Amino acid sequence: MFMCTFGAALIVVAVVVAGNFLLRRRIVSSDGKAVLITGCDRGFGYMLAVQLSKLGYRVFAACYDATGEGATKLRETSSFIVVVQLDVTSDKQVEEARRFVESELDGDGLWAVVNNAGIGAFAEAEWCSLSAYQTVMNVNWMGTVRVTKSFLPLVRTTRGRIINIASLAGRIALPGFTAYSSTKFAVVGFSDSLRREMFKFGVKVITIEPSLYKTAISNEEALTRQNAKMWGETSQEVRHEYGDTYFRAYLAKLATILRYSSEKIHEVVDDLTHAVTSSHPYTRYVPALFTNQLPSDGFAASPNHFQDFVLGTIFKVPETPACLSAERLDEQKAL
Incomplete structure (x- = not known):
């Protein structure tokens, strides 16, 4: 009896999984559809623009520098890319872009908005400058909110979708990533709330949550320069408490972590493409399923003390801050 019930349950699960897989594979026609x-x-934005243009989507490729090398190459790639x-x-630029896109659409709506623009700041909280916090938040979170609010009416017209690039660092907070993780947690919260608000309109809101990939955000030289600048500008007290030895060890540890960044950028672009083109996209994508999503989901569900131990071990800087050194502690005791 038990075996029959167990066998029936397995069949039901297999049917549900197979049905879900087939449902997700259904794609919409790109005919008449436009994406911003x-x-x-x-990086991801450039590659996605090229990919969607090949599939027949009209792509509004928003660039920080529309006269730069990337923008020039995009213009030369396809007549489907604007x-x-x-x-x-x-x-001001968001409003101008909205008016331009609206005029180009000539009464039609946008099928999708992909909020891909983002920057990084990987530094410990006490020497990460307030200006760095503000800049990263303004790009990663407020940029997402600003663009979404402006273009959302055009997406509601088509019952389309908003796709926001968050990060696994927006589900699992990482030491040394305080500013970056904060912005990505904010993106996840905004996306989840918006998805529930937009349900009544038939608009889908989707997050893409990659781990570290070899893009400009994980560029070791740029992050080293950024940290050196912030370290030089931080207070004498903080630099005295941590010490130059600890700071240099932190940079070495950060470099080691960044070297594990994946080169398989196509994993993220493939998920972004599926989010745009599928008739039934997932609400959340974590590239890739077996190496990132399943392990990270299990880890995120574990107790905080276990997460603290594991992350504290992985990200441990192999030096002690100066204020915790034996010599300094002895000095403090003597006082």
């Missing part, structure tokens, strides 16, 4: 993508100067000047931190 931010951050197309390079380059748009857009700094997502500028209310």
